[in-house]
Amino acid sequence: MSTASVPTTATFARRKPPAHVRRKRFLVGLANYSLVIVAAALFIAPFVFIFLTSLMTNDQALSPHLWPHPFRWQNFVDVFHKSPLWRWTLNSLIYMSLATLGLLLSSIPVAYALSRLRWRGRDAVFIVVLIALMLPPQVSVVPLYVMWAKAHLVGTLWPLIIPNCFGDAFSIFLLRQFFMTIPEEYLDAARVDGCGEFRILTTVVCRLAKPGIAAVALFSILYTFNDFFLPLLYTIDSPSHWTVPIGLAQFRSLHQVQWNLTMAATLLVMAPVVLLFFAAQRVFVEGVTLTGVKG
Amino acid sequence: MADVRYVKATRIYPGTHSPAVDALDLHIQDGEFMVLVGPSGSGKTTALRMLAGLEEVDAGNVLIGGRDVTDLPPKDRDVSMVFQNYALYPYLTVAANIAFPLRMRGVKKSIRDQRVREVAKLLGLEDYLERKPGQLSGGQRQRVAMGRAIIRLPSVFLMDEPLSNLDAKLRVQMRADIAALQADFGVTTVYVTHDQAEAMTLGHRVAVLHEGKLQQCGPPRGLYERPANIFVAGFIGSPAMNLCTLPASNGNVSFGGVDVPVPTGSSNGSYVLGVRPESLEVATEGISAHVEVVEDVGADAFVFCSAEVGGQAMRLVARAEARRAPQQGDRVSLRPRAEEAHFFDPASGERLDRR
Numbered sequence: 001m002s003t004a005s006v007p008t009t010a011t012f013a014r015r016k017p018p019a020h021v022r023r024k025r026f027l028v029g030l031a032n033y034s035l036v037i038v039a040a041a042l043f044i045a046p047f048v049f050i051f052l053t054s055l056m057t058n059d060q061a062l063s064p065h066l067w068p069h070p071f072r073w074q075n076f077v078d079v080f081h082k083s084p085l086w087r088w089t090l091n092s093l094i095y096m097s098l099a100t101l102g103l104l105l106s107s108i109p110v111a112y113a114l115s116r117l118r119w120r121g122r123d124a125v126f127i128v129v130l131i132a133l134m135l136p137p138q139v140s141v142v143p144l145y146v147m148w149a150k151a152h153l154v155g156t157l158w159p160l161i162i163p164n165c166f167g168d169a170f171s172i173f174l175l176r177q178f179f180m181t182i183p184e185e186y187l188d189a190a191r192v193d194g195c196g197e198f199r200i201l202t203t204v205v206c207r208l209a210k211p212g213i214a215a216v217a218l219f220s221i222l223y224t225f226n227d228f229f230l231p232l233l234y235t236i237d238s239p240s241h242w243t244v245p246i247g248l249a250q251f252r253s254l255h256q257v258q259w260n261l262t263m264a265a266t267l268l269v270m271a272p273v274v275l276l277f278f279a280a281q282r283v284f285v286e287g288v289t290l291t292g293v294k295g
Numbered sequence: 296m297a298d299v300r301y302v303k304a305t306r307i308y309p310g311t312h313s314p315a316v317d318a319l320d321l322h323i324q325d326g327e328f329m330v331l332v333g334p335s336g337s338g339k340t341t342a343l344r345m346l347a348g349l350e351e352v353d354a355g356n357v358l359i360g361g362r363d364v365t366d367l368p369p370k371d372r373d374v375s376m377v378f379q380n381y382a383l384y385p386y387l388t389v390a391a392n393i394a395f396p397l398r399m400r401g402v403k404k405s406i407r408d409q410r411v412r413e414v415a416k417l418l419g420l421e422d423y424l425e426r427k428p429g430q431l432s433g434g435q436r437q438r439v440a441m442g443r444a445i446i447r448l449p450s451v452f453l454m455d456e457p458l459s460n461l462d463a464k465l466r467v468q469m470r471a472d473i474a475a476l477q478a479d480f481g482v483t484t485v486y487v488t489h490d491q492a493e494a495m496t497l498g499h500r501v502a503v504l505h506e507g508k509l510q511q512c513g514p515p516r517g518l519y520e521r522p523a524n525i526f527v528a529g530f531i532g533s534p535a536m537n538l539c540t541l542p543a544s545n546g547n548v549s550f551g552g553v554d555v556p557v558p559t560g561s562s563n564g565s566y567v568l569g570v571r572p573e574s575l576e577v578a579t580e581g582i583s584a585h586v587e588v589v590e591d592v593g594a595d596a597f598v599f600c601s602a603e604v605g606g607q608a609m610r611l612v613a614r615a616e617a618r619r620a621p622q623q624g625d626r627v628s629l630r631p632r633a634e635e636a637h638f639f640d641p642a643s644g645e646r647l648d649r650r
């Protein structure tokens with residue numbers, strides 16, 4: 001950035017620059033990134049707070065001291081004794097995996113039909129999908145609840161899972177945009193070489209749109225894992241079907257607000273999501289920017 | 296092996312009014328190398344895709360080997376196609392790309408591997424079988440695309456401008472390779488190009504398309520020597536034929552003082568005279584012209600001139616021996632060889648012949 005340091009780097013790239021140049025560079029870098037650093041600190045702060053609290057004793061958790069004394073790693077073990085964390089995690093996993101699977105199996109063919117097959121009324125149907133995307137979910141909640149109640153499925157995970165098997169407007173939209181970026185030649189080549197449309201979808205399109213499909217799956221995984229509204233609505237009276245967010249919310253009331261344990265549990269269930277996000281960050285960003293497929 | 300027949304085949308894209316391919320009638324013999332040529336947008340690709348089953352046929356029929364395939368999906372037509380951008384699957388190795396048509400048809404792995412090796416040997420791709428298409432040069436990708444087309448010896452090969460992404464030298468070399476392969480296999484081939492030189496060197500017969508309509512179909516020599524209309528006359532041959540409209544009197548048109556006898560049958564008494572560059576001599580008499588550019592191509596030179604013919608300014612191209620060619624800026628006289636002139640009806644554009 002600074003004009004003074006440019007010739008130095010260019011001409012004597014190998015040599016270690018003198019101390020004052022290094023110091024100046026460091027300060028310039030700090031200045032350049034200062035805003036980002038502040039923003040990052042703001043984002044990190046709650047996590048640090050959660051982490052520190054999770055290591056305190058219950059008495060200390062309510063005191064104004066921020067640094068744990070002593071460090072109580074035992075909290076992470078106690079969580080499992082004092083709450084059915086395994087059960088909640090299992091429920092969350094069931095919800096997450098079946099919903100995501102159903103979502104992909106139902107949305108991919110629709111997205112293909114909306115992007116790659118030519119048929120009368122295709123554009124009209126796509127507009128209907130877009131309208132469905134704009135409809136807030138709260139609008140349909142009451143009639144749906146009545147329906148599930150009549151089917152005697154309230155209090156189970158099925159009302160959370162089954163709707164995903166009928167496609168989801170946002171996923172269909174995202175997948176369609178992805179499929180549109182695949183050059184038509186690939187599909188034509190497959191058609192000539194002996195594939196029917198279903199085969200093209202499974203062997204060629206899904207393979208070429210892998211980043212898009214992965215992104216949609218990730219969105220769904222994060223959404224279902226964090227979902228509070230629907231599990232609360234359908235499973236609140238059936239503790240054996242609670243998912244992690246519901247369980248954590250109830251945790252406080254069950255055990256006279258043990259903040260240290262609540263925070264330890266929060267950290268434990270947050271960890272896999274954070275790890276997943278870091279591992280799949282590239283895919284995720286690609287999914288958002290829609291530049292996944294190149295010819 | 297099969298012949299191909301277009302019978303009044305028509306394609307009108309939804310939302311457009313004029314047909315992209317208009318009542319195409321064309322019979323391609325078994326084993327023939329047919330080239331469809333025409334300027335961009337003339338409907339070549341559409342015609343080829345109709346044959347492949349990738350484009351609907353709105354009217355008329357398409358027959359392969361006597362079987363009406365108009366309504367069959369591509370996979371039931373027994374054709375294979377090389378695409379302009381090759382359409383190699385980036386996630387498959389070269390071997391898997393070549394084997395793809397066999398795999399889709401459920402051929403056993405051991406047979407597939409053997410066929411891939413044979414095809415790779417034929418195309419000189421043995422050392423690249425485990426690479427991904429992204430790691431190949433343009434020419435190698437082109438070969439892989441050819442390999443995928445020939446592995447399953449189909450009834451008809453279709454190729455849509457397969458060489459247009461290669462550099463000029465490679466293009467000439469691949470042209471020869473494609474001709475040799477086609478001669479070896481003897482498979483009926485339909486080849487699309489916008490490059491008339493490619494068409495003339497490759498095709499057993501060449502079909503010229505313009506605005507969706509077939510203009511003329513015949514052996515390259517025939518097209519060159521007897522173009523059926525003004526469009527073909529101007530499209531085939533490089534540099535293009537000189538064309539000028541002249542009034543006739545006493546059974547002759549006068550071209551810079553040189554009388555050229557005309558055939559009968561013009562609808563309005565004037566004629567479009569066509570003279571190829573090699574039929575236009577730099578001489579001592581004839582039409583007076585000003586040399587603008589001299590293009591030396593080795594033994595010959597093409598002399599691009601501006602001149603006034605029949606009262607209108609136009610450009611004329613003549614061929615001369617390179618060593619005796621005039622210089623830029625010279626004034627020269629150009630004389631047509633009367634017996635090599637072509638005539639067309641100015642109204643219909645059709646060829647008129649002297650009897």
Ligand SMILES: Nc1ncnc2c1ncn2[C@@H]1O[C@H](COP(=O)(O)OP(=O)(O)O)[C@@H](O)[C@H]1O
Nearest residue numbers: 308311315333334335336337338339340341342
């Ligand atoms: N999918 C399409 N929809 C509408 N018009 C098209 C489509 N494809 C081609 N066309 C039109 O049809 C005509 C012929 O196109 P094409 O067969 O691709 O020509 P060529 O291959 O000779 O360049 C052109 O005018 C083109 O604009």
Ligand SMILES: [Mg+2]
Nearest residue numbers: 336339340341
């Ligand atoms: Mg084309």
